[in-house]
Amino acid sequence: MRSHIREFDSSTLNESVQNTIMRDLKAVGKKFMHVLYPRKSNTLLRDWDLWGPLILCVTLALMLQRSSIDSEKDGGPQFAEVFVIVWFGAVTITLNSKLLGGNISFFQSLCVLGYCILPLTVAMLVCRLVLLAEPGPINFMVRLFVVIVMFAWSIVASTAFLADSQPPNRKALAIYPVFLFYFVISWMILTFTPQ
Amino acid sequence: MAAVDDLQFEGAEMDTNNSCGAERVDSHPMREFGDAATSAANPGTTTIHIEGPSESPTHQPGLPRGSGGEEDDELLGNDDSDKTELLAGQKKSSPFWTFEYYQTFFDVDTYQVFDRIKGSLLPIPGKNFVRLYIRSNPDLYGPFWICATLVFAIAISGNLSNFLIHLGEKTYHYVPEFRKVSIAATIIYAYAWLVPLALWGFLMWRNSKVMNIVSYSFLEIVCVYGYSLFIYIPTAVLWIIPQKAVRWILVMIALGISGSVLAMTFWPAVREDNRRIALATIGMIVLLHTLLSVGCLAYFFDAPEMDHLPTTTVAPNQTVGTAK
Known part of the structure; x- marks a missing residue:
């Protein structure tokens, strides 16, 4: 009975909407910080959410969208294709690690993979800014450097969270798809050219 | 476990000595049946046989799974079932709608995958x-x-x-x-x-x-x-x-x-x-x-x-x- 009353007191029913939104935003922001400074911590795993991945994925897909009117000549990835690659890829990797015998829940893994796109979204932002400048080999080199660094960052961050959930003799098998996933996203970012 | 060793040995010899391989295949079912009867099959025999009929339409003879009951039936029925069938008895099997069933397809270690690629x-x-x-x-x-x-x-x-x-x-x-x-x-x-x-x-x-x-x-x-x-x-x-x-x-x-x-x-x-x-x-x-x-x-x-x-x-x- 007592626990029931306490539950009612701490419930979110009678708090203002602003508090609720701010609390969720704070949780998402905290997880962004965890990705940027990857250390062995369980915060990202313990209370997962899919808000962060959704925001990152939509941002990435919107920035990858080219502003060309003529869609026939537009060979780059469309919004839906980026969206499908990110979510379908994350689900496949998660299923793969579950099938290999990893002890991590489905949504925890999805949450980690989604949040670790953050460095690549930052790379996309930098690339768009760099592309405003004069095109040329130096321009490309700068973009290549940024994308490679952010790709390595994504890999390091995601392995820091995911590697411990696998049996030691299968770690490489579980990490390899993650590598492929971020590599493909990096490729999409690097080959992006605005019309 | 003796059966496994023999099978690997046979796999190595299979291509060079054909007739020898055939004889070995014939000699296996008895040993396998003996092993199964003494060790593994006894506790679960009744439940397996209840499940048997419902599973049998979907069961394909070539696939390396199937419950122990079917395994025994097949071994008694025809003597020339191959090595895959013999080893299948040692794998634990679960129905296809469970997650464990699909885990058996991903039951490999890193070194195995590298060996296969090599x-x-x-x-x-x-x-x-x-x-x-x-x-x-x-x-x-x-x-x-x-x-x-x-x-x-x-x-x-x-x-x-x-x-x-x-x-x-x-x-x-x-x-x-x-x-x-x-x-x-x-x-x-x-x-x-x-x-x-x-x-x-x-x-x-x-x-x-x-x-x-x-x-x-x-x-x-x-x-x-x-x-x-x-x-x-x-x-x-x-x-x-x-x-x-x-x-x-x-x-x-x-x-x-x-x-x-x-x-x-x-x-x-x-x-x-x-x-x-x-x-x-x-x-x-x-x-x-x-x-x-x-x-x-x-x-x-x-x-x-x-x-x-x-x-x-x-x-x-x-x-x-x-x-x-």
């Missing part, structure tokens, strides 16, 4: 890839991720090579071709699943007419096909080099290696058959494989047009040099 890259003449590396534990990890890697390797290096070919031109404006990913995915996954399915059906049909000593399950065939595609990943990356001769030499090397893996694996399965049909089957397998590689090269990689390049005068000499 085996597909360095085929030993006269040795069977399935008996040597897969040993009744076919996995879907390798085929699935090798196909995924191959899809992106072909799409990305196809893009890169087209970019490199047109690099010198002033009028050329690079546009990424993302649809290559979806087309490559369709082609590769269709090849890696539909061809094994057709081959499995064909081998089943031939098996019902002529008794072959070696028969493969569907998963084993998928596994062989998946791993045999691995050689195309480095090949696709090297296809970036915009030189016609280099590309065709690479195709020949890749085709030679993976084609010989496939041919040596499936030759024992059709050897007992009519000579003409056996040769036609192997020829068909190799032909489809050739079509895949040549088709990928022709479709995804633009032919380097010599008259567009500033190196027109140098190119023919280089081609001759590499061809020699």
